Amino acid sequence: MKLAKVAGTVVSTISAPTFDEQRLLLCDFLSLDGEAVGGYVIAVDVVGAGVGETVLILDEGTGARQIMEMKVAPIRAVVVGIVDDVDA
Amino acid sequence: MKLAKVAGTVVSTISAPTFDEQRLLLCDFLSLDGEAVGGYVIAVDVVGAGVGETVLILDEGTGARQIMEMKVAPIRAVVVGIVDDVDA
Amino acid sequence: MKLAKVAGTVVSTISAPTFDEQRLLLCDFLSLDGEAVGGYVIAVDVVGAGVGETVLILDEGTGARQIMEMKVAPIRAVVVGIVDDVDA
Amino acid sequence: MKLAKVAGTVVSTISAPTFDEQRLLLCDFLSLDGEAVGGYVIAVDVVGAGVGETVLILDEGTGARQIMEMKVAPIRAVVVGIVDDVDA
Amino acid sequence: MKLAKVAGTVVSTISAPTFDEQRLLLCDFLSLDGEAVGGYVIAVDVVGAGVGETVLILDEGTGARQIMEMKVAPIRAVVVGIVDDVDA
Numbered sequence: 001m002k003l004a005k006v007a008g009t010v011v012s013t014i015s016a017p018t019f020d021e022q023r024l025l026l027c028d029f030l031s032l033d034g035e036a037v038g039g040y041v042i043a044v045d046v047v048g049a050g051v052g053e054t055v056l057i058l059d060e061g062t063g064a065r066q067i068m069e070m071k072v073a074p075i076r077a078v079v080v081g082i083v084d085d086v087d088a
Numbered sequence: 089m090k091l092a093k094v095a096g097t098v099v100s101t102i103s104a105p106t107f108d109e110q111r112l113l114l115c116d117f118l119s120l121d122g123e124a125v126g127g128y129v130i131a132v133d134v135v136g137a138g139v140g141e142t143v144l145i146l147d148e149g150t151g152a153r154q155i156m157e158m159k160v161a162p163i164r165a166v167v168v169g170i171v172d173d174v175d176a
Numbered sequence: 177m178k179l180a181k182v183a184g185t186v187v188s189t190i191s192a193p194t195f196d197e198q199r200l201l202l203c204d205f206l207s208l209d210g211e212a213v214g215g216y217v218i219a220v221d222v223v224g225a226g227v228g229e230t231v232l233i234l235d236e237g238t239g240a241r242q243i244m245e246m247k248v249a250p251i252r253a254v255v256v257g258i259v260d261d262v263d264a
Numbered sequence: 265m266k267l268a269k270v271a272g273t274v275v276s277t278i279s280a281p282t283f284d285e286q287r288l289l290l291c292d293f294l295s296l297d298g299e300a301v302g303g304y305v306i307a308v309d310v311v312g313a314g315v316g317e318t319v320l321i322l323d324e325g326t327g328a329r330q331i332m333e334m335k336v337a338p339i340r341a342v343v344v345g346i347v348d349d350v351d352a
Numbered sequence: 353m354k355l356a357k358v359a360g361t362v363v364s365t366i367s368a369p370t371f372d373e374q375r376l377l378l379c380d381f382l383s384l385d386g387e388a389v390g391g392y393v394i395a396v397d398v399v400g401a402g403v404g405e406t407v408l409i410l411d412e413g414t415g416a417r418q419i420m421e422m423k424v425a426p427i428r429a430v431v432v433g434i435v436d437d438v439d440a
Contacts, residue, residue, distance in 0.1 A: 001200070001218040001253065003186070007120060008176035010091070012144050013135070014169035024089075024144075026120055026176050032183060032202055032216055040120055042089040042144065047189070056188050056200075056218065060237040061148040063250035074151035074168055077089065080250055081190035088184030088202045095296060096352035098267070100320050101311070102345035112265070112320075114296055114352050128296055130265040130320065149324040162327035162344055165265065177376070177394040177429065179362070208359060208378055208392055223365070232364050232376075232394065236413040239426035256426055257366035264360035264378050271384060272440035274355070276408050277399070278433035288353070288408075290384055290440045304384055306353040306408065325412040338415035338432055341353065 003030040003083060004057045006049050010042055025049060025079055027057055032088045043077035044068065056081040089144045091118040091171065094137050098130055106161040113137060113167055115145055120176040131165035132156065144169040177232045179206040179259060182225050186218055201225060201255055203233055208264040219253035220244065232257040266321045267294040267347065270313050274306055282337040289313060289343055291321055296352040307341035308332065320345040355382040355435065356409045358401050362394055377401060377431055379409055384440040395429035396420065408433040 004027035012024065023045040028036045034054070041057060046067060049055050057077055058064060064078045065071060092115035100112065111133040116124045122142070129145060134155060137143050145165055146152060152166045153159060180203035188200065199221040204212045210230070217233060222243060225231050233253055234240060240254045241247065268291035276288065287309040292300045298318070305321060310331060313319050321341055322328060328342045329335060356379035364376065375397040380388045386406070393409060398419060401407050409429055410416060416430045417423060 002216075003218065008174065010144070010171060010175070011173040012169035012171045014144065026174070028120070032204070040090075042091065056186070056190065058250050058252060060250075060252040061151050063237050063241075063252060065151075066248045067250040072154045074146050074148075074155040074166070076146060076148040076151060078250070081188035083186060083188045085187040086184065086202070087186070096350065098320070098347060098351070099349040100345035100347045102320065114350070116296070128266075130267065149327050153327075160330045162322050162324075162331040162342070164322060164324040164327060178392075179394065208380070232362070232366065234426050234428060236426075236428040239413050239417075239428060242424045243426040254426070257364035259362060259364045261363040262360065262378070263362070272438065274408070274435060274439070275437040276433035276435045278408065290438070292384070304354075306355065325415050329415075336418045338410050338412075338419040338430070340410060340412040340415060 002057045004028055004055055005030055006051050006053050006055060008051060027055060027079065030054065032086065041077045043079045044075055045079045047079055047082055049079050049082055054083040055079045056083060089146050092116055092143055092145045093118055094139050094141050094143060095128065096139060106158060106163065115143060115167065118142065120174065129165045131167045132163055133167045135167055135170055137167050137170055142171040143167045144171060177234050180204055180231055180233045181206055182227050182229050182231060184227060203231060203255065206230065208262065217253045219255045220251055221255045223255055223258055225255050225258055230259040231255045232259060268292055268319055268321045269294055270315050270317050270319060271304065272315060282334060282339065291319060291343065294318065296350065305341045307343045308339055309343045311343055311346055313343050313346055318347040319343045320347060354409045356380055356407055357382055358403050358405050358407060360403060379407060379431065382406065384438065393429045395431045396427055397431045399431055399434055401431050401434055406435040407431045408435060
Protein backbone atom coordinates (compact mmCIF):
# COMPACT_ATOMS: atom_id res chain seq x y z
CA MET A 1 0.00 0.00 0.00
CA LYS A 2 0.94 3.61 -0.46
CA LEU A 3 0.09 6.89 1.20
CA ALA A 4 -1.85 9.42 -0.86
CA LYS A 5 -3.80 12.61 -0.43
CA VAL A 6 -7.27 12.97 -1.91
CA ALA A 7 -7.05 15.75 -4.50
CA GLY A 8 -10.53 15.64 -5.97
CA THR A 9 -13.03 13.54 -7.82
CA VAL A 10 -13.60 12.41 -11.36
CA VAL A 11 -16.92 12.00 -13.10
CA SER A 12 -17.00 9.50 -15.92
CA THR A 13 -19.52 7.48 -17.78
CA ILE A 14 -18.15 4.01 -17.22
CA SER A 15 -19.31 1.04 -19.15
CA ALA A 16 -19.70 -1.26 -16.19
CA PRO A 17 -22.53 -1.45 -13.67
CA THR A 18 -19.96 -1.97 -10.93
CA PHE A 19 -19.17 1.69 -10.89
CA ASP A 20 -22.72 2.98 -10.77
CA GLU A 21 -22.73 3.93 -7.13
CA GLN A 22 -19.03 4.42 -6.57
CA ARG A 23 -17.15 7.63 -5.97
CA LEU A 24 -13.91 7.86 -7.91
CA LEU A 25 -11.20 9.77 -6.06
CA LEU A 26 -8.15 11.43 -7.56
CA CYS A 27 -5.33 10.64 -5.16
CA ASP A 28 -1.80 12.14 -5.23
CA PHE A 29 0.84 9.75 -3.96
CA LEU A 30 2.83 10.99 -0.96
CA SER A 31 6.30 10.38 0.40
CA LEU A 32 6.66 9.29 4.01
CA ASP A 33 7.12 12.99 4.80
CA GLY A 34 3.71 13.75 3.38
CA GLU A 35 5.01 15.46 0.24
CA ALA A 36 3.48 14.79 -3.17
CA VAL A 37 5.88 12.67 -5.21
CA GLY A 38 4.48 13.40 -8.63
CA GLY A 39 2.22 10.45 -9.36
CA TYR A 40 -1.47 9.80 -8.82
CA VAL A 41 -4.09 7.12 -9.12
CA ILE A 42 -7.85 7.14 -9.53
CA ALA A 43 -9.26 4.91 -6.83
CA VAL A 44 -12.67 3.73 -5.74
CA ASP A 45 -13.62 5.11 -2.33
CA VAL A 46 -14.92 2.61 0.21
CA VAL A 47 -14.29 4.65 3.35
CA GLY A 48 -15.91 8.01 2.66
CA ALA A 49 -12.67 9.97 2.38
CA GLY A 50 -12.82 13.71 1.76
CA VAL A 51 -10.62 16.04 -0.27
CA GLY A 52 -7.39 16.82 1.58
CA GLU A 53 -7.39 13.67 3.71
CA THR A 54 -4.42 11.30 3.79
CA VAL A 55 -5.42 7.81 2.81
CA LEU A 56 -4.06 4.32 2.20
CA ILE A 57 -4.23 3.06 -1.38
CA LEU A 58 -4.34 -0.63 -2.23
CA ASP A 59 -3.48 -1.14 -5.88
CA GLU A 60 -4.17 -4.80 -6.66
CA GLY A 61 -7.17 -6.10 -8.55
CA THR A 62 -8.02 -9.24 -6.62
CA GLY A 63 -7.75 -7.54 -3.25
CA ALA A 64 -9.76 -4.60 -4.57
CA ARG A 65 -12.58 -6.86 -5.70
CA GLN A 66 -12.53 -8.64 -2.33
CA ILE A 67 -12.82 -5.43 -0.31
CA MET A 68 -15.68 -4.36 -2.59
CA GLU A 69 -17.24 -7.78 -1.99
CA MET A 70 -17.65 -8.25 -5.72
CA LYS A 71 -16.33 -11.14 -7.73
CA VAL A 72 -16.70 -9.28 -10.99
CA ALA A 73 -15.50 -5.69 -11.04
CA PRO A 74 -13.08 -3.87 -13.30
CA ILE A 75 -11.24 -2.29 -10.40
CA ARG A 76 -7.60 -2.16 -9.40
CA ALA A 77 -7.11 0.70 -6.93
CA VAL A 78 -9.15 1.28 -3.79
CA VAL A 79 -8.92 3.75 -0.92
CA VAL A 80 -8.87 1.23 1.91
CA GLY A 81 -8.36 3.51 4.89
CA ILE A 82 -8.03 7.00 6.25
CA VAL A 83 -4.63 7.47 7.88
CA ASP A 84 -4.81 8.49 11.53
CA ASP A 85 -1.08 8.65 12.24
CA VAL A 86 2.24 8.16 10.51
CA ASP A 87 5.19 7.48 12.79
CA ALA A 88 8.26 7.45 10.55
CA MET B 89 -7.10 3.81 -13.02
CA LYS B 90 -5.37 6.61 -14.83
CA LEU B 91 -6.41 9.51 -17.01
CA ALA B 92 -5.31 9.42 -20.64
CA LYS B 93 -6.04 11.14 -23.92
CA VAL B 94 -6.76 9.10 -27.02
CA ALA B 95 -3.95 9.86 -29.47
CA GLY B 96 -4.79 7.49 -32.29
CA THR B 97 -5.26 3.91 -33.29
CA VAL B 98 -3.06 0.95 -34.06
CA VAL B 99 -3.69 -1.71 -36.66
CA SER B 100 -2.08 -5.05 -36.01
CA THR B 101 -2.53 -8.60 -37.04
CA ILE B 102 -2.96 -10.24 -33.66
CA SER B 103 -2.79 -13.94 -33.18
CA ALA B 104 -5.87 -14.23 -31.03
CA PRO B 105 -9.51 -14.28 -32.10
CA THR B 106 -10.34 -12.09 -29.09
CA PHE B 107 -9.06 -9.05 -30.88
CA ASP B 108 -10.87 -9.59 -34.15
CA GLU B 109 -13.52 -6.97 -33.65
CA GLN B 110 -11.76 -4.71 -31.18
CA ARG B 111 -10.42 -1.22 -31.75
CA LEU B 112 -7.00 -0.67 -30.26
CA LEU B 113 -6.47 2.88 -29.02
CA LEU B 114 -3.16 4.62 -28.43
CA CYS B 115 -3.64 6.55 -25.21
CA ASP B 116 -1.22 9.13 -23.75
CA PHE B 117 -1.26 9.21 -19.95
CA LEU B 118 -2.21 12.57 -18.44
CA SER B 119 -1.45 14.34 -15.19
CA LEU B 120 -4.35 15.60 -13.09
CA ASP B 121 -3.85 18.93 -14.89
CA GLY B 122 -4.50 17.25 -18.22
CA GLU B 123 -0.89 17.41 -19.40
CA ALA B 124 0.78 14.46 -21.11
CA VAL B 125 3.28 12.88 -18.71
CA GLY B 126 5.32 10.99 -21.23
CA GLY B 127 3.93 7.47 -21.14
CA TYR B 128 1.26 5.68 -23.13
CA VAL B 129 -0.61 2.44 -23.33
CA ILE B 130 -2.43 0.59 -26.08
CA ALA B 131 -5.88 -0.24 -24.78
CA VAL B 132 -8.95 -2.01 -26.06
CA ASP B 133 -11.87 0.39 -26.53
CA VAL B 134 -15.18 -0.66 -25.02
CA VAL B 135 -16.82 2.76 -24.90
CA GLY B 136 -16.43 4.13 -28.41
CA ALA B 137 -13.92 6.83 -27.52
CA GLY B 138 -12.65 9.17 -30.20
CA VAL B 139 -9.26 10.75 -30.83
CA GLY B 140 -8.68 13.69 -28.47
CA GLU B 141 -11.11 12.53 -25.79
CA THR B 142 -10.02 12.13 -22.18
CA VAL B 143 -10.61 8.62 -20.93
CA LEU B 144 -10.17 6.35 -17.92
CA ILE B 145 -7.74 3.48 -18.36
CA LEU B 146 -7.96 0.30 -16.33
CA ASP B 147 -4.72 -1.64 -16.57
CA GLU B 148 -5.33 -5.02 -14.94
CA GLY B 149 -5.84 -8.27 -16.77
CA THR B 150 -8.57 -9.91 -14.74
CA GLY B 151 -10.69 -6.78 -14.59
CA ALA B 152 -10.11 -6.21 -18.30
CA ARG B 153 -11.36 -9.68 -19.15
CA GLN B 154 -14.40 -9.16 -16.91
CA ILE B 155 -15.41 -5.89 -18.55
CA MET B 156 -15.00 -7.55 -21.94
CA GLU B 157 -17.15 -10.41 -20.64
CA MET B 158 -14.55 -12.88 -21.82
CA LYS B 159 -12.88 -15.50 -19.68
CA VAL B 160 -10.10 -16.01 -22.15
CA ALA B 161 -8.56 -12.90 -23.63
CA PRO B 162 -4.97 -11.72 -23.85
CA ILE B 163 -5.85 -8.23 -22.67
CA ARG B 164 -4.53 -6.03 -19.90
CA ALA B 165 -5.54 -2.42 -20.60
CA VAL B 166 -9.04 -1.23 -21.41
CA VAL B 167 -10.61 2.19 -21.95
CA VAL B 168 -13.39 1.86 -19.38
CA GLY B 169 -14.92 5.32 -19.53
CA ILE B 170 -15.01 8.72 -21.14
CA VAL B 171 -14.24 11.41 -18.56
CA ASP B 172 -16.97 14.00 -18.19
CA ASP B 173 -15.39 16.12 -15.48
CA VAL B 174 -12.23 16.28 -13.39
CA ASP B 175 -12.48 18.28 -10.17
CA ALA B 176 -8.98 18.39 -8.69
CA MET C 177 11.48 -9.54 -3.46
CA LYS C 178 13.26 -6.39 -2.46
CA LEU C 179 15.36 -5.26 0.47
CA ALA C 180 13.91 -2.54 2.66
CA LYS C 181 14.49 -0.93 6.04
CA VAL C 182 11.63 -0.51 8.48
CA ALA C 183 11.16 3.24 8.95
CA GLY C 184 8.11 3.31 11.17
CA THR C 185 4.48 2.39 11.46
CA VAL C 186 1.20 3.71 10.18
CA VAL C 187 -2.10 3.76 12.03
CA SER C 188 -5.19 3.74 9.89
CA THR C 189 -8.82 2.88 10.22
CA ILE C 190 -9.15 0.30 7.48
CA SER C 191 -12.47 -0.89 6.25
CA ALA C 192 -11.63 -4.57 6.26
CA PRO C 193 -11.58 -6.95 9.19
CA THR C 194 -8.42 -8.52 7.76
CA PHE C 195 -6.33 -5.68 9.07
CA ASP C 196 -7.72 -5.63 12.59
CA GLU C 197 -4.77 -7.28 14.23
CA GLN C 198 -2.05 -6.45 11.75
CA ARG C 199 0.84 -4.04 12.17
CA LEU C 200 1.44 -1.89 9.11
CA LEU C 201 5.11 -1.07 8.57
CA LEU C 202 6.52 1.81 6.56
CA CYS C 203 9.47 0.34 4.69
CA ASP C 204 12.09 2.28 2.68
CA PHE C 205 13.44 0.32 -0.27
CA LEU C 206 17.20 -0.25 -0.22
CA SER C 207 19.85 -0.78 -2.84
CA LEU C 208 22.10 -3.83 -2.56
CA ASP C 209 24.53 -1.53 -0.71
CA GLY C 210 21.93 -0.84 1.92
CA GLU C 211 21.23 2.74 0.80
CA ALA C 212 17.69 4.11 0.56
CA VAL C 213 16.72 4.42 -3.09
CA GLY C 214 13.83 6.82 -2.69
CA GLY C 215 10.76 4.60 -2.69
CA TYR C 216 8.76 2.95 0.03
CA VAL C 217 5.89 0.59 0.60
CA ILE C 218 3.47 0.01 3.45
CA ALA C 219 3.56 -3.68 4.24
CA VAL C 220 1.86 -6.02 6.65
CA ASP C 221 4.29 -7.42 9.21
CA VAL C 222 4.23 -11.18 9.72
CA VAL C 223 7.67 -11.57 11.29
CA GLY C 224 7.72 -9.04 14.12
CA ALA C 225 10.24 -6.70 12.52
CA GLY C 226 11.35 -3.60 14.41
CA VAL C 227 12.19 -0.09 13.27
CA GLY C 228 15.66 0.02 11.69
CA GLU C 229 15.78 -3.65 10.74
CA THR C 230 16.52 -4.74 7.17
CA VAL C 231 13.73 -6.89 5.80
CA LEU C 232 12.57 -8.74 2.70
CA ILE C 233 9.44 -7.39 1.03
CA LEU C 234 7.17 -9.55 -1.10
CA ASP C 235 4.89 -7.37 -3.19
CA GLU C 236 2.36 -9.70 -4.82
CA GLY C 237 -1.24 -10.11 -3.75
CA THR C 238 -1.75 -13.86 -4.14
CA GLY C 239 1.50 -14.71 -2.37
CA ALA C 240 0.71 -12.17 0.34
CA ARG C 241 -2.67 -13.76 1.01
CA GLN C 242 -1.05 -17.22 1.11
CA ILE C 243 1.59 -16.22 3.66
CA MET C 244 -1.17 -14.64 5.77
CA GLU C 245 -3.12 -17.89 5.40
CA MET C 246 -6.17 -15.93 4.28
CA LYS C 247 -8.10 -16.45 1.09
CA VAL C 248 -9.76 -13.07 1.33
CA ALA C 249 -7.56 -10.16 2.24
CA PRO C 250 -6.96 -6.80 0.58
CA ILE C 251 -3.19 -7.10 0.88
CA ARG C 252 -0.36 -6.80 -1.60
CA ALA C 253 2.89 -6.19 0.29
CA VAL C 254 4.17 -8.26 3.20
CA VAL C 255 7.38 -8.25 5.24
CA VAL C 256 8.27 -11.90 4.77
CA GLY C 257 11.63 -12.04 6.50
CA ILE C 258 14.28 -10.28 8.53
CA VAL C 259 17.56 -10.22 6.61
CA ASP C 260 20.43 -11.86 8.45
CA ASP C 261 23.13 -11.36 5.84
CA VAL C 262 23.60 -9.83 2.39
CA ASP C 263 26.59 -11.10 0.42
CA ALA C 264 26.78 -8.98 -2.71
CA MET D 265 -0.02 -3.34 -24.53
CA LYS D 266 3.06 -1.52 -25.71
CA LEU D 267 4.84 -1.01 -28.99
CA ALA D 268 8.30 -2.51 -29.32
CA LYS D 269 10.87 -3.31 -31.98
CA VAL D 270 12.43 -6.75 -32.16
CA ALA D 271 16.15 -6.29 -31.45
CA GLY D 272 17.33 -9.86 -31.42
CA THR D 273 17.02 -13.21 -29.75
CA VAL D 274 18.21 -14.83 -26.57
CA VAL D 275 19.30 -18.41 -26.10
CA SER D 276 18.94 -19.80 -22.64
CA THR D 277 18.70 -23.14 -20.95
CA ILE D 278 15.41 -22.75 -19.16
CA SER D 279 14.26 -25.13 -16.50
CA ALA D 280 10.74 -25.51 -17.79
CA PRO D 281 9.48 -27.67 -20.63
CA THR D 282 7.15 -24.83 -21.65
CA PHE D 283 10.00 -23.03 -23.30
CA ASP D 284 11.38 -25.95 -25.24
CA GLU D 285 10.05 -24.91 -28.60
CA GLN D 286 9.67 -21.19 -28.05
CA ARG D 287 11.67 -18.39 -29.56
CA LEU D 288 12.60 -15.70 -27.05
CA LEU D 289 12.74 -12.23 -28.58
CA LEU D 290 14.58 -9.21 -27.21
CA CYS D 291 12.21 -6.30 -27.76
CA ASP D 292 13.02 -2.59 -27.27
CA PHE D 293 10.03 -0.55 -26.14
CA LEU D 294 9.06 2.30 -28.48
CA SER D 295 7.34 5.64 -28.05
CA LEU D 296 4.32 6.41 -30.22
CA ASP D 297 6.80 8.10 -32.58
CA GLY D 298 8.65 4.83 -33.02
CA GLU D 299 11.68 5.89 -30.97
CA ALA D 300 13.30 3.56 -28.46
CA VAL D 301 12.49 4.77 -24.95
CA GLY D 302 15.22 2.93 -23.11
CA GLY D 303 13.54 -0.20 -21.79
CA TYR D 304 13.16 -3.71 -23.11
CA VAL D 305 11.51 -7.01 -22.41
CA ILE D 306 12.21 -10.59 -23.35
CA ALA D 307 9.02 -12.00 -24.81
CA VAL D 308 7.86 -15.30 -26.22
CA ASP D 309 7.11 -15.06 -29.93
CA VAL D 310 3.80 -16.47 -31.09
CA VAL D 311 3.55 -14.62 -34.40
CA GLY D 312 6.85 -15.30 -36.14
CA ALA D 313 8.21 -11.77 -35.83
CA GLY D 314 11.59 -10.94 -37.30
CA VAL D 315 14.37 -8.64 -36.17
CA GLY D 316 13.53 -5.00 -36.90
CA GLU D 317 9.77 -5.48 -36.99
CA THR D 318 7.45 -3.37 -34.83
CA VAL D 319 5.32 -5.54 -32.59
CA LEU D 320 2.68 -5.42 -29.87
CA ILE D 321 3.77 -6.69 -26.45
CA LEU D 322 1.30 -8.05 -23.92
CA ASP D 323 2.90 -8.17 -20.49
CA GLU D 324 0.49 -10.05 -18.23
CA GLY D 325 0.88 -13.61 -17.07
CA THR D 326 -2.65 -14.93 -17.27
CA GLY D 327 -3.25 -13.47 -20.71
CA ALA D 328 0.12 -14.76 -21.85
CA ARG D 329 -0.71 -18.30 -20.76
CA GLN D 330 -4.10 -18.05 -22.50
CA ILE D 331 -2.63 -16.96 -25.82
CA MET D 332 -0.11 -19.80 -25.55
CA GLU D 333 -3.03 -22.13 -24.79
CA MET D 334 -1.18 -23.42 -21.75
CA LYS D 335 -2.53 -23.46 -18.23
CA VAL D 336 0.89 -23.96 -16.75
CA ALA D 337 3.66 -21.80 -18.13
CA PRO D 338 6.15 -19.49 -16.47
CA ILE D 339 5.52 -16.69 -18.95
CA ARG D 340 4.61 -13.04 -18.59
CA ALA D 341 5.43 -11.23 -21.84
CA VAL D 342 4.33 -12.31 -25.30
CA VAL D 343 4.64 -10.78 -28.77
CA VAL D 344 0.96 -10.87 -29.68
CA GLY D 345 1.00 -9.09 -33.01
CA ILE D 346 3.00 -7.49 -35.77
CA VAL D 347 2.03 -3.84 -36.16
CA ASP D 348 0.77 -2.94 -39.60
CA ASP D 349 0.02 0.74 -39.01
CA VAL D 350 0.22 3.32 -36.24
CA ASP D 351 -2.00 6.37 -36.70
CA ALA D 352 -1.13 8.75 -33.85
CA MET E 353 11.47 -11.60 -18.65
CA LYS E 354 14.57 -9.55 -18.06
CA LEU E 355 18.28 -10.14 -18.20
CA ALA E 356 20.17 -9.91 -14.91
CA LYS E 357 23.54 -10.78 -13.46
CA VAL E 358 23.80 -12.71 -10.21
CA ALA E 359 25.48 -10.38 -7.71
CA GLY E 360 25.31 -12.46 -4.56
CA THR E 361 23.05 -14.16 -2.10
CA VAL E 362 20.86 -13.13 0.78
CA VAL E 363 20.28 -15.02 3.98
CA SER E 364 17.02 -14.37 5.74
CA THR E 365 14.79 -16.02 8.25
CA ILE E 366 11.58 -16.23 6.28
CA SER E 367 8.30 -17.06 7.87
CA ALA E 368 7.19 -19.55 5.25
CA PRO E 369 8.22 -23.18 4.89
CA THR E 370 8.34 -22.68 1.12
CA PHE E 371 11.68 -20.97 1.41
CA ASP E 372 13.35 -23.50 3.64
CA GLU E 373 15.50 -25.09 1.00
CA GLN E 374 15.67 -22.27 -1.50
CA ARG E 375 18.66 -20.13 -2.41
CA LEU E 376 17.82 -16.47 -2.70
CA LEU E 377 19.89 -14.66 -5.34
CA LEU E 378 20.56 -10.95 -5.57
CA CYS E 379 20.29 -10.14 -9.27
CA ASP E 380 21.23 -6.83 -10.94
CA PHE E 381 19.11 -6.04 -13.97
CA LEU E 382 21.04 -5.63 -17.22
CA SER E 383 20.50 -3.71 -20.43
CA LEU E 384 20.67 -5.61 -23.72
CA ASP E 385 24.34 -4.55 -23.83
CA GLY E 386 24.99 -6.35 -20.57
CA GLU E 387 25.35 -3.18 -18.50
CA ALA E 388 23.77 -2.84 -15.06
CA VAL E 389 20.80 -0.46 -15.29
CA GLY E 390 20.47 0.37 -11.63
CA GLY E 391 17.76 -1.96 -10.37
CA TYR E 392 17.79 -5.38 -8.80
CA VAL E 393 15.52 -8.14 -7.60
CA ILE E 394 15.86 -10.95 -5.10
CA ALA E 395 14.86 -14.14 -6.88
CA VAL E 396 14.54 -17.79 -6.01
CA ASP E 397 17.08 -19.91 -7.86
CA VAL E 398 15.78 -22.98 -9.63
CA VAL E 399 18.67 -23.49 -12.05
CA GLY E 400 21.75 -23.47 -9.86
CA ALA E 401 23.10 -20.15 -11.10
CA GLY E 402 26.40 -18.84 -9.74
CA VAL E 403 27.63 -15.36 -8.91
CA GLY E 404 28.55 -13.47 -12.09
CA GLU E 405 26.36 -15.50 -14.42
CA THR E 406 23.82 -13.82 -16.71
CA VAL E 407 20.35 -15.16 -16.08
CA LEU E 408 16.73 -14.76 -17.12
CA ILE E 409 14.37 -13.41 -14.47
CA LEU E 410 10.65 -14.14 -14.51
CA ASP E 411 8.83 -11.72 -12.22
CA GLU E 412 5.24 -12.96 -11.98
CA GLY E 413 3.73 -14.77 -9.03
CA THR E 414 1.57 -17.37 -10.71
CA GLY E 415 4.28 -18.39 -13.15
CA ALA E 416 6.81 -18.48 -10.33
CA ARG E 417 4.66 -20.83 -8.30
CA GLN E 418 4.15 -23.04 -11.36
CA ILE E 419 7.85 -23.36 -12.10
CA MET E 420 8.44 -24.20 -8.44
CA GLU E 421 5.64 -26.76 -8.74
CA MET E 422 4.00 -25.31 -5.65
CA LYS E 423 0.45 -24.07 -5.43
CA VAL E 424 1.13 -22.16 -2.25
CA ALA E 425 4.29 -20.10 -2.16
CA PRO E 426 4.93 -16.46 -1.39
CA ILE E 427 7.17 -16.00 -4.42
CA ARG E 428 7.19 -13.54 -7.28
CA ALA E 429 10.63 -13.58 -8.92
CA VAL E 430 12.48 -16.66 -10.11
CA VAL E 431 15.74 -17.24 -11.96
CA VAL E 432 14.33 -19.39 -14.77
CA GLY E 433 17.38 -19.83 -16.94
CA ILE E 434 21.07 -19.26 -17.45
CA VAL E 435 21.67 -17.22 -20.61
CA ASP E 436 23.86 -18.93 -23.14
CA ASP E 437 23.81 -16.25 -25.82
CA VAL E 438 22.35 -12.82 -26.49
CA ASP E 439 22.13 -11.78 -30.13
CA ALA E 440 20.95 -8.16 -30.14
